[in-house]
Every structure is written in structure tokens, then in C-alpha cells.
Amino acid sequence: MGNGLIVSISGPSGVGKGTVIERLREMLPDSGRSISATSRAPRGEEKDGVEYYFRTREEFEKMIADGEIVEYDQYVGNYYGTPLTPLLTMSQGGQDVLLDLTVPGSLALKEKFDETVTIFLLPPSFEELRNRLVGRGTETEDLVEKRLSEARGEIEKAPKFDYVVTNRSVEQAADEIAAIMLAEHCRYQRRSVEVDTLLAE
Amino acid sequence: MGNGLIVSISGPSGVGKGTVIERLREMLPDSGRSISATSRAPRGEEKDGVEYYFRTREEFEKMIADGEIVEYDQYVGNYYGTPLTPLLTMSQGGQDVLLDLTVPGSLALKEKFDETVTIFLLPPSFEELRNRLVGRGTETEDLVEKRLSEARGEIEKAPKFDYVVTNRSVEQAADEIAAIMLAEHCRYQRRSVEVDTLLAE
Numbered sequence: 001m002g003n004g005l006i007v008s009i010s011g012p013s014g015v016g017k018g019t020v021i022e023r024l025r026e027m028l029p030d031s032g033r034s035i036s037a038t039s040r041a042p043r044g045e046e047k048d049g050v051e052y053y054f055r056t057r058e059e060f061e062k063m064i065a066d067g068e069i070v071e072y073d074q075y076v077g078n079y080y081g082t083p084l085t086p087l088l089t090m091s092q093g094g095q096d097v098l099l100d101l102t103v104p105g106s107l108a109l110k111e112k113f114d115e116t117v118t119i120f121l122l123p124p125s126f127e128e129l130r131n132r133l134v135g136r137g138t139e140t141e142d143l144v145e146k147r148l149s150e151a152r153g154e155i156e157k158a159p160k161f162d163y164v165v166t167n168r169s170v171e172q173a174a175d176e177i178a179a180i181m182l183a184e185h186c187r188y189q190r191r192s193v194e195v196d197t198l199l200a201e
Numbered sequence: 202m203g204n205g206l207i208v209s210i211s212g213p214s215g216v217g218k219g220t221v222i223e224r225l226r227e228m229l230p231d232s233g234r235s236i237s238a239t240s241r242a243p244r245g246e247e248k249d250g251v252e253y254y255f256r257t258r259e260e261f262e263k264m265i266a267d268g269e270i271v272e273y274d275q276y277v278g279n280y281y282g283t284p285l286t287p288l289l290t291m292s293q294g295g296q297d298v299l300l301d302l303t304v305p306g307s308l309a310l311k312e313k314f315d316e317t318v319t320i321f322l323l324p325p326s327f328e329e330l331r332n333r334l335v336g337r338g339t340e341t342e343d344l345v346e347k348r349l350s351e352a353r354g355e356i357e358k359a360p361k362f363d364y365v366v367t368n369r370s371v372e373q374a375a376d377e378i379a380a381i382m383l384a385e386h387c388r389y390q391r392r393s394v395e396v397d398t399l400l401a402e
Contacts, residue, residue, distance in 0.1 A: 119387075122395065126402050155400060163384070164392040176387055183364070183384035186320075186377055191365040194323065199356060201327050 011121030012151030032090035040078035212322030213352030
């Protein structure tokens, strides 16, 4: 059995990434989930190693220095990042891992692990993206405009991704991502052991 | 709409390529079929442009010289090859084209059109390949040994292909090839117009 895929999915706020990833996890129940590390304090019932790996700022900074954080960002004064070891353990155990990352996070991970499969989730149109943002009912009009402007900057980075999937419907987007994962498993680089085993017969 | 894919499928004699391609054509009824050109004479009811494009040796050689034949081979003194124009017409019209080619044919086409998606169909084992060859009931024991030895030489070329699909069952192999085609449509290079259109809004 070969290594599992490391698949990172990014896209602008409001594109429906969370729903698509949730659908994918139902379709691919054996896939692994990467748990982020953060320096923020646990809230309510949150447990270390479940919602997040909770670390102090100093611990987090040491993890960065040790190369144990493959990509990270700061948000409201706290670090959020992807720890290396669980990712490698899952992948080397043959498990595909799905990552929900920011656009810079995906690109940083790809730079570190060239074999990462990066997927950009695109809205069908800006109008549809606006409708989805307004439909959430949580954003003020100003914040909707800010998100749309950020979305444009993110979409300009789509050329750096391996694949672009337009989220017309959750089913269609999840089906396309599942096809990408199946296809990536068929790439010669990931099947070379099978070819070598056959030739050694 | 973007260009259709040019997909070439190769594999050793007896691997079940014909059956897998037949199943794929049922799954993808809109895909195009490339008709080979040949210098052999039509047999029985064969019609020009249906089973083959029938050309004289001189015409075929002029087509090669004109770059109108993307890959060709000689078999029992006759030329067989893939003509360029119908291939481009189908692909530029947005139609995916499935090609059933020899191993050198696939590699020659890939060299000419780097965007060609090349798929190598692998038997699960040499024992299974032998069973399938013997099962056809058309090959003498000597010919089976010859085919197995040729198969080894062909499988050694698998590393030059984009994808390797093991034909464990017709359904599984056809599903994997269909996933590869869907995934290839999602590659950024083939979706760039969609991204540019969105950004131009």
C-alpha cells in the first residue's frame, strides 16, 4: 500500500468550503482529519487533541522553529497552524488526509511538500458569492464588501493551485474532488511500487 | 467551453483494453472516437471513414511527411496511424477523444501533444495475464509465451505514462479512467478561462 494523499482545499469565505468538505468526509469515511494547533486558550468543553492541539505561545513558537508546523497564521493575536507529525503519520499509514486551509496555508504546504494536492474552490460568480455571504446573515454589508474584495485577491492566486473546482452544488463539487483524489492515486509516481512488484515476478 | 481531452490508453495484449474502452464509451457517450488511417485495402463491407480512412501507401507517406499523422506503425507491410485533423477538430470542439494506441503510439502522441493524457493499463499479475491470453483460445502456447515476453517490455515503459490503472475488473478500471478524465478537466491549466472570466466580472 502506498502513502495516503495530502489534499488541501482552499477558497474564499462564503464559497461553501466547509459544507463540501463535510460531504467529502461522508463519502470518504476512511480519510484522515488534520487537527490544527493553536496558541489560544480552550473554550468551554474544548479538549486538547480534539478541536485543536492547545499549546502556549512559547510552545507554538518552538514548534515553528523546530519545523513541526507546516503552515501557520496569526488571527486576533493567536497562532493557528498545521502540525507535521500527525500529517505524516496518517499519510505514511496509507490514509488520505483532507486539509481545510487558507490560500497562503495551502501554498506554504505545497512548497514544503510538493506532493500535496492543492484544490481551489471557486464560486460560480461574484454575484453568487455575495448571495451566499448575505444569506449567512452574520455579516454586515460592510463586511460582505470586505469579504468580496478579499475573495478577488484570493482568486487571483488560483493559478498556483493544481486543480480548480467550481462549487455549483455541494454534490458536484464533492464528486469532482473525490475524482481528483482517485486520479491522483493512479498517477504513475504513486503506482510505481505496483509496477515494480509486477516486473519482479 | 474548453478543449476536449485527448486520452490515449495502452497496455499489453490480453490486458483487456478493448473491453475497458468499450465500457468507457458506454459511460461517456459524448466522447469522440479516433478513426485510424491505413494503407491496407478495405475488406468486405469496410467503408472509408468508418472502420478506417483507407489511403494508398503513397498517400499515407505524404500524410506522414505533411505532419498529418501523429503516430504510426507498420504491421504486415501496411501502415496504420492516427490522423491529426479529426483529432484536433473533436478536441477543439470540446469533445473528449479516447484513443486505443500501442505503447510507442501513446508515447509518440505525448511527445507531439504534451497535453495528451496517457494511461497504462496494467494486468493484476503475469499469471492473470497468461490466464486471459490462454482464455481467448486464439493463441498457441508459443504465441502466449511471446505475448508475455512482449508484455514485460511494454510494462517497463509504464513509468513514461501519466497514469497507471490496474485492470482488476472492467468496472473498476473504467471508473478509474473516468475519474482521471474528470480530474484532468479540473486542472488549473484547463480551467484558467473560468478563473479569468470570474476575475473580469
